[in-house]
Amino acid sequence: MSILNLFSLENKVAIVTGASTGLGQGMAIGLAEAGADIVGVDYVESDETKALIEKLGKNYLSVKADLIKINPAGLQDIVDQTVKRFGKVDILVNNAGIIRREDSLNFSEKDWDEVMNINVKTVFFFSQVVAKQFVKQNTGGKIISIASMLSYQGGIRVPSYTASKSGVKGITMTMANEWAKYNINVNAIAPGYMATNNTAALRDDEKRAGEILERIPAGRWGTPRDVAGAAVFLASDNANYINGYTLAVDGGWLGR
Numbered sequence: 026m027s028i029l030n031l032f033s034l035e036n037k038v039a040i041v042t043g044a045s046t047g048l049g050q051g052m053a054i055g056l057a058e059a060g061a062d063i064v065g066v067d068y069v070e071s072d073e074t075k076a077l078i079e080k081l082g083k084n085y086l087s088v089k090a091d092l093i094k095i096n097p098a099g100l101q102d103i104v105d106q107t108v109k110r111f112g113k114v115d116i117l118v119n120n121a122g123i124i125r126r127e128d129s130l131n132f133s134e135k136d137w138d139e140v141m142n143i144n145v146k147t148v149f150f151f152s153q154v155v156a157k158q159f160v161k162q163n164t165g166g167k168i169i170s171i172a173s174m175l176s177y178q179g180g181i182r183v184p185s186y187t188a189s190k191s192g193v194k195g196i197t198m199t200m201a202n203e204w205a206k207y208n209i210n211v212n213a214i215a216p217g218y219m220a221t222n223n224t225a226a227l228r229d230d231e232k233r234a235g236e237i238l239e240r241i242p243a244g245r246w247g248t249p250r251d252v253a254g255a256a257v258f259l260a261s262d263n264a265n266y267i268n269g270y271t272l273a274v275d276g277g278w279l280g281r
């Protein structure tokens with residue numbers, strides 16, 4: 026098989042959380058361009074994502090769910106809907122995530138719990154129910170979770186986000202260690218500073234936006250398209266021997 030064919034996701038089925046906008050939409054489009062049908066899970070359904078995927082000749086199933094409040098039974102229900110529609114699951118992209126900004130002296134329990142729930146607890150339990158499905162199918166599969174620069178650094182006024190993204194990097198290694206024997210690859214992508222809703226407050230703050238831009242060796246903020254190629258690679262057979270790794274897509278930020 027040629028190296029280019031090994032990038033193909035033809036006949037694969039990918040679940041992408043937070044596919045309605047931002048990095049999730051970019052990765053859903055990238056995976057569909059590589060051949061996958063997509064199940065987009067979001068609390069806001071997007072006609073735009075659906076239209077863009079269908080334009081590529083791929084199927085899009087939209088599942089509405091609040092990933093802050095969902096429990097493992099609710100996540101299993103999404104897997105069941107996917108299997109009912111497409112017969113199987115091959116790829117999970119745990120992308121949906123939120124950030125809450127407040128001084129650590131004043132940070133609330135609500136902002137702690139909501140961020141930890143969606144950014145790390147749901148990532149773990151969605152991975153668990155999808156991994157069980159991979160074992161049942163006896164196919165192996167790929168799990169990709171979205172980490173952050175704040176998996177490596179402290180950040181400012183974002184304690185629960187930093188805890189959650191450090192957690193994503195950690196559990197990526199734990200799950201990879203345990204599930205490699207089932208041909209399941211669990212990896213993460215750590216995007217740098219990307220121009221999406223997640224960073225709107227940073228980009229609105231002229232001083233902070235300037236400091237960030239000045240520190241990015243690439244000299245620009247990242248885009249959803251920048252992470253799409255990394256997601257396609259990690260979802261493909263070219264990544265079969267990569268496990269437990271967090272890949273920075275950061276314009277060089279961490280190297281500086």
Ligand SMILES: NC(=O)c1ccc[n+]([C@@H]2O[C@H](COP(=O)([O-])OP(=O)(O)OC[C@H]3O[C@@H](n4cnc5c(N)ncnc54)[C@H](O)[C@@H]3O)[C@@H](O)[C@H]2O)c1
Pocket residue numbers: 042043044045046047048049066067068069090091092093094120121122123124143171172173174215216217218219220221222223224
């Ligand atoms: N933008 C960045 O600079 C950056 C950097 C590193 C990591 N990330 C991470 O990338 C991921 C995607 O973020 P983004 O930048 O595209 O942000 P975004 O806010 O543009 O997109 C987040 C998506 O998740 C969905 N979502 C939010 N809360 C949800 C909920 N409760 N239930 C279901 N869906 C929900 C939103 O509707 C949206 O489609 C997040 O995990 C974020 O932490 C972003």
Ligand SMILES: O=C(O)C(=O)C[C@H](O)[C@H](O)CO
Pocket residue numbers: 124172173174175180181183215216217218219223224227
């Ligand atoms: O550093 C901050 O305040 C951030 O907002 C972090 C970004 O959202 C992003 O996660 C960096 O990878």
